[in-house]
Amino acid sequence: MTEVGIKLAFTLAQIAVVMGVVLLTVMVLTLAERKVLGWMQDRMGPMEVGPYGILQPIADGLKLFFKEDIIPAGANKFLFSLAPILAFVPAVIGFAVIPFGPGNTVEIFGVEIKPFVISDINIGILYILAFTSIGAYGIILGGWASNSKYSLLGGLRAAAQVISYELNVGLAIVGVLLLAGSLSLVKITEAQCCWIWNWFVIGVEPGGWVPITQVFAFVVYVISAVAETNRVPFDLPEAESELVAGFFTEYSGMRFAFFFLAEYANMVLVSCIAAILFLGGWNAPAPFLQLSGNLMWISGLFWFTAKVYFFLFLFFWLRATLPRLRYDQLMRFGWKVMLPIALANIVLTSLAAYFFPRG
């Protein structure tokens, strides 16, 4: 009883911390995106609220909170209310299996606990893939339930796009799973200790010498992740120049905010997964850059955060650079370029792993 109670209390505390950090990151991201985009386009970004506009996310949040909540005439009220929740919950629920720092256990009141991962389940990556698929339902249902042609078109596009690119995400990570021999994100990260060439993007076995590189899978994953989160240049579901705002055209106030939060939380999530699968998670590029002993978690958290923010910056960078793809280009790129590369990567990785077996 006490053991379960301590575990439950600790898990709840972890959930609270992770949710807080994720939502704080999302808040920072909304500002950072506008700032970085502005700087890249020789503008200033938000400058009015607070010094250099740093309080802009708070102002935005307050504005959205006090806005009128409109349900359009002819909308399916139940699905219209359900869709933002369906989009938001899967986006944040994925963080349950993300190891933010070293996976070693600590003992608190006689209970073994992993402090930097809420739940180290042995099918972690499958769990995330399953839940991000549910996120697509939120978009599709939101588009359909709004009773608006723009929303419906956005939802339909999202359906086709998310299905096409989720396939590529799933196939791109198979190579990594083959090399790591596990679906648990903690084990995958631990398999990439300790030098930069042990990360799966280069793919040398710890203590070995054969690079079984996953760089093609890495590129496929990053591109598909951008498409999966509906970001530029794959933002067809919310193409503002064609569809007003796509699937959330009819949403306002907090419901709109939930879609917005979901998009940014998804960005953070796919960045975390990319950092864990291909760039070694909390591992430092070299062992001497990692603090030793009990302080390892500090540098571990630092490296993980640095990698995640690198990907988030990449999202902004792509958005500042690239125009939107046409719909047929999107589909052709997904099925005729990304898919064959991902499949070939699986075959080649399997062969390499067969001839140069790892540990």
Place this chain on the structure above:
Amino acid sequence: MSSKNLRTWVKTIIFYEILVGMKATLSHLLHYKPITIQYPHEKRTLPDGYRGMLALLRYGDGTEKCVGCDLCEAACPSRVIKVVSAEVPGEPTKRYAKEYYMDMTRCLFCGLCVDACPVDALGMTREYEWAVYDKRQLHLNKQQLLAIGDRSFPIREKNLELQHPNVAFFNVAFQHMPPKEQ
């Protein structure tokens, strides 16, 4: 495969064009020179000959320059101006604008009325912050237009050599006149 084809193929698979574009955006981020002017806090310098809000002008002694000839009304392409001309009381040969209206909602700031005026009674100021909540506030009467002229041109007299030849004539003619307001 020829070497040119090979080069294009390599450029395609490493996303060469996209990398060039991303280099451009990154260089703008690193050499950050915003062209934004934080408008209400800092204002850009206006060019010479800026055509801003219209105003009616006065002579140095405070008499109105306008002689009520209606040429500005005729010149205006948007029918902004309405002049009600009348004799100067007790002076049958002189006329002035008894009433003068401008509907600034229609004005396109072309400056044709200023060019048309034979006595330089109209001027274009450098005011441009005329956003109002009520459109009717932009229907200006003579007093308002004169007030704009007074605050925009505190020094009333132009150099004589810059003035229209007619001005000297009318100016001389009005020298001995008492102010019209009385």
